[in-house]
Amino acid sequence: xxxxxxxxxxxxxxxxxxxxxxxxxxxxxxxxxxxxxxxxxxxxxxxxxxxxxxxxxxxxxxxxxxxxxxxxxxxxxxxxxxxxxxxxxxxxxxxxxxxxxxxxxxxxxxxxxxxxxxxxxxxxxxxxxxxxxxxxxxxxxxxxxxxxxxxxxxxxxxxxxxxxxxxxxxxxxxxxxxxxxxxxxxxxxxxxxxxxxxxxxxxxxxxxxxxxxxxxxxxxxxxxxxxxxxxxxxxxxxxxxxxxxxxxxxxxxxxxxxxxxxxxxxxxxxxxxxxxxxxxxxxxxxxxxxxxxxxxxxxxxxxxxxxxxxxxxxxxxxxxxxxxxxxxxxxxxxxxxxxxxxxxxxxxxxxxxxxxxxxxxxxxxxxxxxxxxxxxxxxxxxxxxxxxxxxxxxxxxxxxxxxxxxxxxxxxxxxxxxxxxxxxxxxxxxxxxxxxxxxxxxxxxxxxxxxxxxxxxxxxxxxxxxxxxxxxxxxxxxxxxxxxxxxxxxxxxxxxxxxxxxxxxxxxxxxxxxxxxxxxxxxxxxxxxxxxxxxxxxxxxxxxxxxxxxxxxxxxxxxxx
DNA sequence: AGAAGTTGCGCG
DNA sequence: AAAGCGCGCAACTTCT
Numbered sequence: 001x002x003x004x005x006x007x008x009x010x011x012x013x014x015x016x017x018x019x020x021x022x023x024x025x026x027x028x029x030x031x032x033x034x035x036x037x038x039x040x041x042x043x044x045x046x047x048x049x050x051x052x053x054x055x056x057x058x059x060x061x062x063x064x065x066x067x068x069x070x071x072x073x074x075x076x077x078x079x080x081x082x083x084x085x086x087x088x089x090x091x092x093x094x095x096x097x098x099x100x101x102x103x104x105x106x107x108x109x110x111x112x113x114x115x116x117x118x119x120x121x122x123x124x125x126x127x128x129x130x131x132x133x134x135x136x137x138x139x140x141x142x143x144x145x146x147x148x149x150x151x152x153x154x155x156x157x158x159x160x161x162x163x164x165x166x167x168x169x170x171x172x173x174x175x176x177x178x179x180x181x182x183x184x185x186x187x188x189x190x191x192x193x194x195x196x197x198x199x200x201x202x203x204x205x206x207x208x209x210x211x212x213x214x215x216x217x218x219x220x221x222x223x224x225x226x227x228x229x230x231x232x233x234x235x236x237x238x239x240x241x242x243x244x245x246x247x248x249x250x251x252x253x254x255x256x257x258x259x260x261x262x263x264x265x266x267x268x269x270x271x272x273x274x275x276x277x278x279x280x281x282x283x284x285x286x287x288x289x290x291x292x293x294x295x296x297x298x299x300x301x302x303x304x305x306x307x308x309x310x311x312x313x314x315x316x317x318x319x320x321x322x323x324x325x326x327x328x329x330x331x332x333x334x335x336x337x338x339x340x341x342x343x344x345x346x347x348x349x350x351x352x353x354x355x356x357x358x359x360x361x362x363x364x365x366x367x368x369x370x371x372x373x374x375x376x377x378x379x380x381x382x383x384x385x386x387x388x389x390x391x392x393x394x395x396x397x398x399x400x401x402x403x404x405x406x407x408x409x410x411x412x413x414x415x416x417x418x419x420x421x422x423x424x425x426x427x428x429x430x431x432x433x434x435x436x437x438x439x440x441x442x443x444x445x446x447x448x449x450x451x452x453x454x455x456x457x458x459x460x461x462x463x464x465x466x467x468x469x470x471x472x473x474x475x476x477x478x479x480x481x482x483x484x485x486x487x488x489x490x491x492x493x494x495x496x497x498x499x500x501x502x503x504x505x506x507x508x509x510x511x512x513x514x515x516x517x518x519x520x521x522x523x524x525x526x527x528x529x530x531x532x533x534x535x536x537x538x539x540x541x542x543x544x545x546x547x548x549x550x551x552x553x554x555x556x557x558x559x560x561x
Numbered sequence: 562a563g564a565a566g567t568t569g570c571g572c573g
Numbered sequence: 574a575a576a577g578c579g580c581g582c583a584a585c586t587t588c589t
Binding site: 570 | 578582587588589
């Protein structure tokens with residue numbers, strides 16, 4: 001932190017850039033104006049010489065230009081991402097003043113129009129706005145002063161860089177393997193407009209068994225009426241509901257629905273639209289979920305079905321490092337609550353086995369549903385029935401989530417370990433609660449308010465756990481990236497072009513899982529980097545508290561399990 | 562005709 | 574098999 005050079009890098013319309021050197025107090029030291037043609041080279045030189053922290057309006061808007069020119073940044077402060085955190089955090093005495101100017105532009109919209117429109121007058125205004133906002137953000141971070149917001153903003157900003165780098169690098173994707181899976185599962189690829197052969201056969205069989213030769217299976221209401229006529233009194237066409245009925249049409253119908261889903265979500269159309277040059281390049285949106293988890297836009301990056309994972313293939317001469325965390329969220333809960341009993345349970349690879357060993361429940365499956373129920377707020381069903389047993393064995397951990405739920409039910413705000421705070425409940429919600437507290441309130445209204453209060457309580461209960469897990473993952477990612485940057489270039493470049501053709505890189509991230517794509521000569525070192533990064537993430541968050549965070553990790557040519 | 566809402570299912 | 578949290582997307586139906 002001490003002698004770190006800080007440079008605000010501001011893009012103006014027309015891809016002219018201004019770089020402003022700041023001193024430790026955040027005041028301007030000097031200013032360099034850069035034309036579009038020279039900006040990337042100047043940034044690359046400065047990065048190589050001083051490794052500064054780059055203050056950007058938004059990595060999403062600003063970084064692709066640099067990546068396209070082959071320039072990678074080491075460290076950043078992303079004003080848009082940090083604005084969202086610092087505006088809402090309960091950790092600050094005087095949080096950031098909310099400003100629409102610093103709100104992320106919608107993924108659907110293009111270009112950072114908001115900012116430019118606002119300040120089209122002069123480039124100087126855009127620079128002044130960036131410097132002023134950075135000053136404000138530094139004030140909020142410094143006032144909180146226990147290091148947590150500072151760590152969170154640094155990690156969030158690193159995430160902003162990583163999201164763009166992963167898009168630029170892409171996930172290596174073998175179109176032939178994908179096509180093979182589709183053909184094997186769905187049947188021969190149809191001529192334009194038609195359905196693949198297996199779907200045609202299954203559809204015909206369903207129609208025959210339902211006695212309706214022209215039934216359109218993709219229409220919920222029509223399908224439901226046909227099922228009723230055939231003697232299946234289902235209330236919906238959902239998978240779980242249908243599976244409960246014993247009728248010859250159920251099996252082919254469920255198969256048809258499964259295939260239909262694969263075709264519409266990740267069929268040949270998806271392949272043509274989203275995979276180019278052997279790379280899947282989704283749009284990641286760091287902090288896109290209120291809890292701090294990432295969201296994605298386009299391509300369904302976070303919903304890739306496991307059945308397609310064999311299509312994730314390393315390039316020749318390269319390897320994948322595939323790692324995911326075993327039961328990240330309950331481990332975070334144990335550490336946040338400083339619950340020694342639960343931490344003891346978490347020692348080892350399988351937390352659920354530990355719960356069984358503690359005597360709380362009899363089987364691993366029960367342990368899983370009990371733990372999930374505890375974090376999600378289950379009250380009924382088998383899961384809800386098991387939660388009280390956990391309360392006896394892990395009173396501290398349960399007290400933490402129970403308190404978060406109560407705060408939410410009362411309309412309060414909860415925060416993650418590093419200080420990302422939950423949104424306040426909506427005006428609607430608050431008004432409903434207010435109306436239901438009157439002495440003469442309608443009992444139906446009171447019941448409805450109570451229900452909505454519990455709904456919000458389940459959200460805040462889960463928020464603290466899911467959000468803290470997102471923070472662990474963010475630090476993990478940043479630490480992995482930091483280590484990979486020290487690796488030498490590949491002896492053999494990947495066939496795909498771009499800034500990562502020779503560089504070990506993160507290729508995919510999904511809440512508690514990463515995939516790295518690395519030259520084979522670095523695969524073992526990359527695996528070590530992933531493990532070391534996990535250990536550092538745990539220590540950064542929880543210091544010496546003895547929480548075990550285990551990875552399942554493998555080096556492979558394919559992401560298939 | 563197009564927007565908005567609903568359903569169902571993929572992921573963690 | 575489990576009913577509890579957070580998402581995105583496609584296809585359908587209903588509303589304007």
